[in-house]
Amino acid sequence: MASTAPRPMRVPAPRWTVTPWRMVHPGPISTPSPMTMLKGCGSRRPGPMSSVHTSMWKPRRSTVDRPSDVPRPLRSAAAVRSRPTTHKEGSANAEALGKRAPRARTASTTRPPSERRKRSGSRHACTDSESKGMGCLPLQCGNHCSRAPGIAMRGGLGALGCLGLRCLKLRCLRLRMLRYFRHKKRQELACAGGALTGTENRASQRAGMACANRRVGCAACASPRIRRPATVNVVDFNRQSPVVIIDRDDLARRSLRACVEAAGYAVREYAMGCGALEEDSAEWMAVCLELDLDDMAGMDVLRHLRARDATLPVIVLTRNLLLDTAVEATRLGAFAFLDKSVAAARLELTLQNASKARRMRGLALRRAKEGGEGPFIGGLVGRSAPMRALARQLERILQSDVPVCILGETGTGKELVAHAVHEQGMRARGPFVAVNCAAFSESLLESELFGHERGAFTGALSTHRGCFEQAQGGTLFLDEVGEMSPAVQVRLLRILQERVLRRVGSTTEVRVDVRIIAATHRDLMADVKAGRFREDLYYRLTVYPVQVPPLRERTSDILPLVDHFLEKFGGSALSLNDEVREALLCHRWPGNVRELQNVVQRAVLSCDGTHIELADLPPELRVLVLPPIPAAPAHTPGSAVSAGPSFPPDAVVPLRELERREILKALTVTKGSVTQAAKLLGLGRATLYRRLAELRISPEPGAEERLSRVSSRPHS
Numbered sequence: 001m002a003s004t005a006p007r008p009m010r011v012p013a014p015r016w017t018v019t020p021w022r023m024v025h026p027g028p029i030s031t032p033s034p035m036t037m038l039k040g041c042g043s044r045r046p047g048p049m050s051s052v053h054t055s056m057w058k059p060r061r062s063t064v065d066r067p068s069d070v071p072r073p074l075r076s077a078a079a080v081r082s083r084p085t086t087h088k089e090g091s092a093n094a095e096a097l098g099k100r101a102p103r104a105r106t107a108s109t110t111r112p113p114s115e116r117r118k119r120s121g122s123r124h125a126c127t128d129s130e131s132k133g134m135g136c137l138p139l140q141c142g143n144h145c146s147r148a149p150g151i152a153m154r155g156g157l158g159a160l161g162c163l164g165l166r167c168l169k170l171r172c173l174r175l176r177m178l179r180y181f182r183h184k185k186r187q188e189l190a191c192a193g194g195a196l197t198g199t200e201n202r203a204s205q206r207a208g209m210a211c212a213n214r215r216v217g218c219a220a221c222a223s224p225r226i227r228r229p230a231t232v233n234v235v236d237f238n239r240q241s242p243v244v245i246i247d248r249d250d251l252a253r254r255s256l257r258a259c260v261e262a263a264g265y266a267v268r269e270y271a272m273g274c275g276a277l278e279e280d281s282a283e284w285m286a287v288c289l290e291l292d293l294d295d296m297a298g299m300d301v302l303r304h305l306r307a308r309d310a311t312l313p314v315i316v317l318t319r320n321l322l323l324d325t326a327v328e329a330t331r332l333g334a335f336a337f338l339d340k341s342v343a344a345a346r347l348e349l350t351l352q353n354a355s356k357a358r359r360m361r362g363l364a365l366r367r368a369k370e371g372g373e374g375p376f377i378g379g380l381v382g383r384s385a386p387m388r389a390l391a392r393q394l395e396r397i398l399q400s401d402v403p404v405c406i407l408g409e410t411g412t413g414k415e416l417v418a419h420a421v422h423e424q425g426m427r428a429r430g431p432f433v434a435v436n437c438a439a440f441s442e443s444l445l446e447s448e449l450f451g452h453e454r455g456a457f458t459g460a461l462s463t464h465r466g467c468f469e470q471a472q473g474g475t476l477f478l479d480e481v482g483e484m485s486p487a488v489q490v491r492l493l494r495i496l497q498e499r500v501l502r503r504v505g506s507t508t509e510v511r512v513d514v515r516i517i518a519a520t521h522r523d524l525m526a527d528v529k530a531g532r533f534r535e536d537l538y539y540r541l542t543v544y545p546v547q548v549p550p551l552r553e554r555t556s557d558i559l560p561l562v563d564h565f566l567e568k569f570g571g572s573a574l575s576l577n578d579e580v581r582e583a584l585l586c587h588r589w590p591g592n593v594r595e596l597q598n599v600v601q602r603a604v605l606s607c608d609g610t611h612i613e614l615a616d617l618p619p620e621l622r623v624l625v626l627p628p629i630p631a632a633p634a635h636t637p638g639s640a641v642s643a644g645p646s647f648p649p650d651a652v653v654p655l656r657e658l659e660r661r662e663i664l665k666a667l668t669v670t671k672g673s674v675t676q677a678a679k680l681l682g683l684g685r686a687t688l689y690r691r692l693a694e695l696r697i698s699p700e701p702g703a704e705e706r707l708s709r710v711s712s713r714p715h716s
């Protein structure tokens with residue numbers, strides 16, 4: 001048998017033989033990762049193009065005739081196994097090597113790429129059929145070309161001109177990377193929207209990737225022990241959202257905890273992969289995962305985590321940084337891959353990027369979930385159109401550092417907006433320091449903002465770090481900035497321009513890195529015109545002005561806010577009757593949300609413990625029922641209209657009077673039922689109540705008596 005084998009062409013032995021049969025295929029994934037591609041190409045020893053090219057035509061050296069000093073090519077064994085040979089040639093080669101002859105490749109012996117890969121280790125070369133099946137690009141023909149001039153002419157090199165193998169591989173790599181990223185992008189989009197097409201789903205399953213929408217169960221989600229949320233949770237990620245550490249080593253966990261906590265994140269630790277997977281990961285900010293675990297393979301944990309929440313950043317940590325592992329982790333969607341020995345130094349930055357990505361994905365998910373209603377702002381309650389517009393405005397500045405000026409009437413929630421910008425912005429991990437400029441005299445405000453040295457003035461018993469220094473790396477909220485004296489304005493302007501400050505009584509300058517958010521209820525431009533506010537400071541502060549709408553312009557937020565405050569003040573079990581709701585909706589709310597909050601707090605205290613009545617609201621909210629309705633003698637149309645001024649029959653009646661008469665008529669007909677009257681008049685109930693208030697009409701016949709009863713009750 002050995003004598004019948006074709007004699008290999010003898011050529012002078014090079015120091016290193018390139019195995020040029022095929023590009024190394026990364027495994028059973030239809031769109032291989034770029035890292036894998038790199039691995040495939042990189043396994044060849046770099047050298048001048050000409051030498052690589054020449055070596056392509058040489059037969060591969062067998063392990064038998066490799067000189068002992070020649071290092072064993074990384075993938076020689078795998079390449080031997082997967083090199084597409086004829087049965088005859090294969091047998092001959094095998095016998096020459098003293099091994100069992102490979103079986104002929106038949107339909108029954110042909111295995112799927114994944115299996116072949118398992119058998120041949122993680123590295124293997126594509127066969128012809130495989131490369132077709134995997135949709136290899138025509139450019140890969142560069143590899144085929146290495147085998148026979150005929151193929152070269154037909155497939156690739158002929159068409160492309162005689163490119164060197166490495167050029168082809170680079171082009172091939174680039175294209176495959178492009179395909180990989182496109183595929184990945186599609187997967188991520190599908191994860192967010194929860195809708196993979198059938199083909200994509202099958203593709204991701206074939207690839208062993210997490211099935212994001214779970215319409216078809218994937219292998220990774222098979223374990224019954226592991227919690228699988230049915231829907232994508234929408235969470236506001238902030239500093240309280242924990243970074244989860246999964247590591248079996250107590251010491252390593254402790255040192256990681258210290259790193260993560262120093263970076264300003266809450267931490268949750270797990271020694272076992274299963275322990276972590278049994279928890280709900282919806283609120284986790286990120287995961288630091290050690291691959292070497294006791295109970296299950298780290299890669300499986302990663303697979304499960306990604307399967308349940310494709311937006312959860314998983315940072316893979318390992319002691320032995322192997323390319324194969326990195327490739328596998330990247331393919332499974334790991335956010336980053338860190339060597340444990342350098343993890344501490346890199347972790348902070350990686351966590352920063354991870355949390356930013358998580359927050360942005362969270363925002364996008366929330367928006368998607370709310371049916372495109374608009375983004376969500378921090379702890380602000382209210383989804384009215386003006387609030388959604390405000391949220392959209394804020395979203396644009398979250399990831400920037402521009403000074404923001406929040407304008408709006410008192411009690412509209414300016415400080416809450418400032419908090420939201422800080423919490424969801426880039427400086428979320430820094431401090432948020434708020435100072436009310438109206439609360440201090442000029443000298444005190446100076447010392448409060450900029451600090452002072454010991455003995456700088458009478459009473460300065462110790463050195464004081466001002467608000468600017470306290471807010472280093474974070475946000476300084478200057479509330480009521482319009483109340484600043486001209487002297488403080490000048491100092492503030494200098495800090496904004498030069499980013500340095502000098503404490504009162506000090507000669508040295510301190511560099512400050514602070515984001516400024518200012519707020520005022522005043523018309524700052526008017527103050528500038530009146531000379532009360534510096535124009536240059538105005539333009540420095542109002543780089544991005546934001547107007548918070550008053551509550552009267554967003555009545556649809558009133559009832560959600562009432563529910564919010566009822567819950568806040570322990571009255572969530574209390575119910576409101578229709579009268580109370582109408583009164584709340586029709587009030588003008590000059591004190592805005594703060595006033596509403598006070599009203600609800602007071603009502604919770606003064607009500608009977610089951611429901612809130614009109615009597616539990618302050619008198620200014622009961623104005624609707626103040627004027628008594630004139631007694632309607634009969635239900636005849638027009639009889640109730642007599643309460644108004646009389647006009648000569650041919651006189652033109654003012655529209656307001658006509659409106660008043662028609663409303664009274666409707667109320668008479670409906671026996672004081674506002675709902676029915678509104679229907680008769682073709683108005684909304686709230687609109688009719690507003691008109692009643694404006695026209696000073698009491699809607700209900702019994703209003704007078706009830707009012708007197710209510711007014712006599714004591715209020716807390």
Ligand SMILES: Nc1ncnc2c1ncn2[C@@H]1O[C@H](COP(=O)(O)OP(=O)(O)OP(=O)(O)O)[C@@H](O)[C@H]1O
Pocket residue numbers: 379380381382408409410411412413414415416417479520521561564593594597
């Ligand atoms: N959208 C909202 N959702 C929940 N609570 C709110 C909202 N807006 C305001 N509040 C509450 O109303 C109160 C007043 O808000 P805030 O202090 O932010 O208003 P402001 O505009 O800064 O007032 P001022 O101009 O008087 O300082 C706070 O207790 C705040 O929690």
